[in-house]
Amino acid sequence: MIMKIDFTKIACSLMLLGLASCDDGRLYEEETPISPEGRMVTLTAKLTGLASWPDPSMYVVLAGFNDDSDYALINKSVPVPETDGEEVTIQLSGIKENVTRVELCVINRLRRHILGFYTIDENTLLGSNDIKVDVGALNVGMYHTIQDRVFNASCVNCHGAASSAAAGLYLTAEKSHAAIVGMPSKKIQGMNLVEPGNAAKSALYEALSTDVSITGAWHYNHTGEVVDDDILSMIRQWITHGAKKDE
Ligand code: HEC
Incomplete structure (x- = not known):
């Protein structure tokens, strides 16, 4: 008779007894569990020169990326305000777990990242489900x-x-x-x-x-x-x- 030994079970029983740990040494104290609807970023800024980009060849968006790709996983275009430099608020919702940074940036029609103006990094992003940033005045003219x-x-x-x-x-x-x-x-x-x-x-x-x-x-x-x-x-x-x- 062949006896199969399930090492995972043994390891976990030991863990329950407090004798072993599967901890890889990294602590994620800052991380807030992502809500089922995903995270939301609300960005406020006074942008000048927004209308100068030749939409849709290239346009300014608030977009989510991860390190594996130059293409936006999720994005929302920034509305051109009536008066240049007027404060705009852009909300990007439904940001899923695979997104590790959100950028105010320029993308092309294939949603490929061209260049960035402002980045919300992984630490800030993972710390909350409702991230609010005010970037102040920014010249984003082409x-x-x-x-x-x-x-x-x-x-x-x-x-x-x-x-x-x-x-x-x-x-x-x-x-x-x-x-x-x-x-x-x-x-x-x-x-x-x-x-x-x-x-x-x-x-x-x-x-x-x-x-x-x-x-x-x-x-x-x-x-x-x-x-x-x-x-x-x-x-x-x-x-x-x-x-x-x-x-
Ligand atoms: C290391 C020095 C150097 C740098 C840096 C440099 N250039 Fe030049 N550039 C020159 C030289 C020298 C010439 C004259 C070229 C020749 O004789 O072939 C020149 C000529 C030019 C000309 C031709 C002007 C005419 O009247 O025809 C243009 C246009 C130009 N550069 C644009 C740029 C741009 C744009 C950049 C930056 C992206 C740049 N250069 C960076 C040295 C430089």
Whole structure:
């Protein structure tokens, strides 16, 4: 006769007797059990520039993600207020257990995360079923975002922040828009730096997306400056939709 020994049962009996423990050493004191309807996040903010995103190619949402994917598991678009900068309240309900962070962010039409403005992290999220945050005033304008995340972060060191600007091009906040939109390129004859409505005819987009070894037009290879395809596509969308300065 074969006797099957159920080790799980033995382990659990020992546990009941207080002789063993299945504890893995991690404590989740902060975690609030999720309610059957899921968690709810209520976010209040004074957002400026919301209307500048070319919805639905790219739009601002309150969305839930987990670490395994760049795609929103749940999202709610942020309504454009009548007056720019007016306080808006966005409520995202039914947030399930698989969501580990909620972000005020930009997603594309496939609900893929492009960039974030504000993050409610796992600790805050798991601590309650009813999370309320006030993020205050935030400029989420599309051009402001390009200036902040691209030009300030990757370009101004060579283009205008110091005493000189490479190729005479100033990409600093006060000067960038006037310096690029409808302005002729010095590098590529007959092309504007930014041609509203046409990224393929914009020297700035060409610089960022084309390897110098292909065209030979450039001495300095710019393709290493913006390596994130989503950020590059944000610049393309901005040009395609008129290259406007935020109102
Ligand atoms: C390390 C320095 C450096 C950085 C960083 C840099 N550039 Fe440049 N950029 C140059 C140089 C040098 C030239 C002249 C290019 C040449 O001669 O091939 C240039 C030229 C350009 C031109 C062509 C101007 C014209 O009139 O045709 C554009 C557009 C441009 N850069 C955009 C950018 C943008 C956008 C960024 C940031 C994402 C950036 N650059 C970051 C050095 C830099």
